[in-house]
Amino acid sequence: MTSPTLALRNDLVVAPSTSRMRGIANELKERGESVINFAAGELDFDTLDSLKKAAIEAIRGKCNTYTPALGEKKIRQQLAAHVSEQLGVAYAWNEVGMTAGAKQALYNAAMVLINPGDEVIIPIPYWVTFPTQIELAGGKPVLVDTRPEGYQLTAERVAAAITPQTRAILINTPNNPTGAVYDSEALRRIGELAIRHDLWIIFDECYSRLIRNGGEHHSIVTLMPELKERTVIVNSFSKSMALTGWRLGYVSAPEQVIKAMENLQGHTTSNPNVVAQVAVSRALDDSADFIATANAILDARLQVIHEALAGIEHLRVAPAMGAFYVFADIQWFIGRCYGDKPVRSTDELVELILAEAKVAVVSGAGFGDPSGIRISYAVSDADVATGMQRLREFFARFN
Ligand SMILES: Cc1ncc(COP(=O)(O)O)c(C=O)c1O
Incomplete structure (x- = not known):
């Protein structure tokens, strides 16, 4: 059989x-x-002791029910304040949401932004999951080399890859697998290209707080706040707070994108783990x-x-x-x-x-x-x- x-x-x-x-x-x-x-x-x-304690307290406090798909409103308000402070750009509670790790935030982004046949520019080397998610959404990864510039993404190479079918540029800095942190001037020029060609930017900054030797990470919306309306910022508690298994990521984007993600997530996984949501919200200020x-x-x-x-x-x-x-x-x-x-x-x-x-x-x-x-x-x-x-x-x- x-x-x-x-x-x-x-x-x-x-x-x-x-x-x-x-x-x-x-x-x-x-x-x-x-x-x-x-x-x-x-x-x-x-991970942090305060986080473990907060999780135990949350469980004891009967923290066991569904929440809205992108998380409790109060926690989203707190997260919005955290994101606004980190990025230096104001985000409201309905412009942020929580996901089961950054991976789900990226998958949501692919599903709500990409139409079949749309091209998405992805720098090489890329984190393994990016092209697969874009293809699952029906999109076509267009790969742009960073090797000749010591793994730095340049605006020239992005510009050369843009066609009438381009829908989005996917940027990951600090980068997995190279450890490169992209140059601020290059990011600005890529941001200008996105405006000129009316493109989305999917900006994965999961490692934003893991920076070597006092260096500086640049968020593209911090450099150019006018990009907020076309940028989906993906971040996570996984990497910087040693919390990979708790599966808690978050996304900051224009309200209509967040709403679309909420609808989608409501049909896929629903809310991310409620204990993780509550514990992280209580320990957020201890992470520095x-x-x-x-x-x-x-x-x-x-x-x-x-x-x-x-x-x-x-x-x-x-x-x-x-x-x-x-x-x-x-x-x-x-x-x-x-x-x-x-x-x-x-x-x-x-x-x-x-x-x-x-x-x-x-x-x-x-x-x-x-x-x-x-x-x-x-x-x-x-x-x-x-x-x-x-x-x-x-x-x-x-x-
Ligand atoms: C660049 C990048 N983005 C996203 C993720 C997903 O992280 P998580 O889903 O654990 O938040 C990873 C994990 O390795 C990663 O390296």
Whole structure:
């Protein structure tokens, strides 16, 4: 007996390469192998105590019912004040909403903004999920290279990709997988292009508060408040508050976009977890110290990583400035031999690194850029040191 066929839509969807790699690394660890997991996509710290207490209190206080699809009005009011302060642009409660992580906010954006056949400009390398979500909405990803400019997105390259079918530009800064933080002048010029061609901007700033060495993240609406009416800002508590599993993201956008998302979300998942909503609202003001500590730890790790990678011959790394990733150009190694074993692709290289060095990294292929590998330093200081030593030894065996 065979089952009926699945929907054609499934041809557009494969499991994210990041989750696959993390799964393999965790399986090996469970089998007792000493694997360093540089595939991590979340902080290795525990979250804030005040947040845990607030969640326990919320549960004890019978916080167990549905809320409006984009969250409790009172929490949205508080969130709007938080967003207005962070962005320096006023947002009202009905211009913000909560979602099950930034991922759902981005999916909502694709579904409410993109018509079949619309083109959406996405910089390469991209976070694995962007093109899939755009395609699920019937849109066509148009990929724009950032590699020639050291992973910086330029207005010239965006301008060259705009056609009459372009509907939106999707920008992610600080960037996953490269750790790049986009230049403010370039963002301004891209904003001007959006106005001139009447485009939406989907601006994913999930890592906005994870910035290296006192640098500065630029929100496009902060730089140009006149972009507010055409910009969907996506953010999340996942990354900066070590809360990935609670699934709480948020979106700030013009009222009509938020209303459309509310309708859509009302038919898909309804509200994001109510306990997470309430707890985060109570602990929102405590997050600054936690994030400052996280940034100091990540700064120190990044320094170790940059120094170690600089010592590996033929590996090239653009300086990372945000999030907790570096992206290393490994092109030299493809087509060469590890010992006597030929390595034909980045995916093969990544599998070999795991098998031989017991280090999990993510192939750039899933990020649209097979010339690189992503290394996450959201792992303990000890793992950073051991993992770097193993990578040095691994790459030294190439000829
Ligand atoms: C650039 C980017 N956007 C969105 C997300 C989704 O984050 P979450 O859904 O956990 O808030 C991630 C997670 O890795 C990401 O890297």
